[in-house]
Amino acid sequence: MPPLQIRDYNWQQTESVVYLSLPLRGVRPGNADIFCTENYLKVxxxxxxxxxxxxxxxxxxxxxxxxxNDTIVFTLFKKEIGMWEALSLANVDKEMMQRIREKSVLQAQTKAKELTEAKAVAKREDERYALKIMMxxxxxxRKKIEDLKENERGKATRELEAWKEQQKNSAADEEKIQREVKMCQQKKQIEKERKKSKDKKAICHIKSMKSKNTTKGNSARTIFSETLKDDCVPAPRSIGNIKIQFTPRVFPTALRESQVAEEEEWLQKQAEARRIMNEDIPELHDLKEEExxxxxxxxxxxxxxxxENYLAAINAYNLAIRLNNKIPSLYLNRAACHLKLKNLHKTIEDSSKALELLTPQVADNASARMKAHVRRGTAFCQLELYVEDVVWFSGKCSRLDFKNTWVTV
Incomplete structure (x- = not known):
């Protein structure tokens, strides 16, 4: 059945715009197929x-x-300013109509192709711009990380210089104390020599008095004997054994490798962690005692x-860290969970925090430090930040950390 041609329509125009009203009963936006080019309009x-x-x-x-409202209203903008004598061409044969249709279809296809290419070019430009922004x-x-590293190096250098200055001042104070002790000993020796010289003079005086006056001999002998008693040296003590008890060392380190200051700092940190663990947190009263x-x-x-329930494990470690944020193993274990879940930046953050708490570098925390380095390095490698990993690793690891890491590998 051939389609029904619509002849009943209204149109109006101005010098730049044509308004066309086409009545279609029951027409809706999804039902009508509209095709429009420069010289052809089809509904x-x-x-x-x-x-x-x-x-x-x-x-x-x-x-x-x-x-x-059962109507399609077209607003057609003219390319050339002027008034039209009619809306459609008059006396158009079928061949000319077919040529106009084919030309309109080709124009529409060409415009669609150009539009598609333009969209593709715009998409490529957007991707290139996004890549540039990401870079x-x-x-x-990367620059921020380098600045942080440089600041850490400067801080470590300043701390080392301050420590050297402190050691130098301590040595000077100790030398001053030794000089004062030596001067006190010399004063005591001089006083002792003076006392001996006075005793000798007294003895000589007593002897001269004895030779002059024999009647006073008994009294002179008494005085002389008392003086001799004062100068008598006490008898040596009896032979025996003296028991000496030494304070036990917490770290079994040889004396030539002793790091007393680092060990004391580590013990203070452990004591602080135990103190915080025993404190009461008011906002957590509703938890069970073991929680x-x-x-x-x-x-x-x-x-x-x-x-392999990594999210639940992270929740448990989060609550533990809220109760006590000074235990390095909590950050170390949470870093392992983040590594399993591919949360690589959080892995680096928790590993770094664990390394901050695992100071000073002593034998007891060498194994934990090795684990932190391995997990942090793995996250860097998966992020393809190889240069940052090598620079950080070479700048932060101690000789003991390197030794344990190579043994593990």
Whole structure:
């Protein structure tokens, strides 16, 4: 059945715009098929068909169509300013109509292809711009990391210089104390020599008095004997054994490798962690008694990690860290969970925090430091930040950390 040509329509114009009203009963935006080019306008709404072979070209890109109230209203913008004598060309044969249709289809295909290519070019430009922005962001992050490293190096250098100055001042103070002690000993020796010389003079005086006056001999002998008694040296003590007890050392380190200052700092940190663990946190009163123990939460997180429930393990470690943020093993275990979940930046953050708490570098925390270095390095490698990993690793690891890491590998 051939389509029904629509002849009943209204149109009006100005010098730049043509308004076309096409009545179609029951038409909706999803039902009508509208095709428009510079010289051809077609509306297909089965069983109705409307075609217009425009007498002058229009701007098909900016022209608009509005569907509603059983009517399609077209707003067609003219390419050339002027008034039209008619909407459609008159006396158009079938061959000419077919040529106009084919030309319009080719124009529409060409415009669609150009539009697709333009969209592809715009997409490529957007991707290139996004890549450029990402590279700038990464470069800024890399520069920020380098600045942080440089600040840490400067801080470490200043701390080392301050420590050397402190050691120098301590040595000078000790030398001053030794000089004062030596001067006190010399004064005591001089006083002792003076006392001996006075005793000798007294003895000589007594002897002269004895020779002059024999009647006073007994009294002189008495005085002389008392003086001799005062100068008598006491008898040596009896032979015996003296028991000496030494304070036990916490770290079994040889004396030639002793790091007393570092060991004392480590013990102070452990004592501080135990003190914080025993403190009462008011906002956690609703927890059970065992849930207030960071060690119990740590064991719970380890069991959840063993069952590959990494999110639950992270929650357990988070609560333990909230109770006590001075235990390095909590950050170390949480870094392992983040590494399993591919949260690489959080892995680096927790490993770094664990390394900050695992100071000073002593034998007892060497194994934990090795684990932190391995997990942090793994995250760097998976992020493909190889240069940052090598620079950081060479700047932060001690000889003991390097030794344990190579043994593990």
């Amino acid at each position: 297909n709404y089965p069983p109705f068909l409307f075609e217009a072979f425009l007498c002058a070209p229009i701007d098909d890109i900016n022209s608009k169509a509005k569907i509603g 700038e962001i990464e470069e800024n992050e 207030k123990n960071p060690e119990w939460l740590k064991d719970k997180g380890n069991k959840l990690f063993g069952r």
